[in-house]
Amino acid sequence: MSVAKVRVRGVDDTSISRRTARAYVDLLERRDWTGLAALLTDDVVYEMPQTRERIRGKDGFLRFNAEYPGDWHLQVRRVIADRRFAALWLDVQVGIGQQDACVWLQMSEHGLISKIVDYWPEPYDPPPGREHLVERW
Amino acid sequence: MSVAKVRVRGVDDTSISRRTARAYVDLLERRDWTGLAALLTDDVVYEMPQTRERIRGKDGFLRFNAEYPGDWHLQVRRVIADRRFAALWLDVQVGIGQQDACVWLQMSEHGLISKIVDYWPEPYDPPPGREHLVERW
Secondary structure, rough: HHHHHHHHHHHHHHHHHHHHHHHHHHHHHOHHHHHHHEEEEEEEEEEEOOOOOOOOOOOHHHHHHHHHOOOOEEEEEEEEEEEEEEEEEEEEEEOOOEEEEEEEEEEEEOOOOOOOOOOOOOOOOOOOOOOOEEEEE | OOHHHHHHHHHHHHHHHHHHHHHHHHHHHHHHHHHHHOOOOEEEHHHHEOEEEEEEHHHHHHHHHHHHOOOOOEEEEEEEEEEEEEEEEEEEEEEEEEEEEEEEEEEEEEOOOOEEEEOOOOOOOOOOOOOOOOOOO
């Protein structure tokens, strides 16, 4: 395969990944489980490394989201797509609370989401010793 | 400007961002502060949203890293670059402890890092009620 072909395929993968990543957030936000299902491979793997939890398969992942408690809402801060990978930086509202999320997506060769890794970084107090360098907001 | 030109510029920006993101980790790991300084804009902004801490300027950011306590080591799990943005998924060792990090980079028009947002998601216990859907590792 020529270099030119490889490059063109790379650009196409990136466009597909970017569109899929945006659609993933949009369909979750709209609780459109049928639409979301169409974006996922049957054997999609969902991982939350902070709790060392894993869900295998589309049905379990959809149920996890449908059952997720609270009035949660997702907004995209940033989408970064690169060939068959994407990263999502999200602003998540749960009730009156706000939290950021970092999501790593991996796509199959057919452009479906085959792996999702979710991080939910929580607020904490800064350690002492760097007050001379930082400002707080 | 033609669409073709915009596309070519986009691809170049992505290549530069990817290379810069990898070099950022490599130079931090090697404590090469001179090399790292050359990657940053003078007015680079570094933010840690979990503690609501911000450092403005290259000098403060370099000092923050030079003074950072512990025997820390960084390994790249994934680099995702997209035009003037990049996301880094890192495996961080601090002494005998391990932690993941999610880093969001923004580049200037000259390909230097102008903004860094660091997340340090910590382990926590999973909430009850989803044991029927998840496996643990």
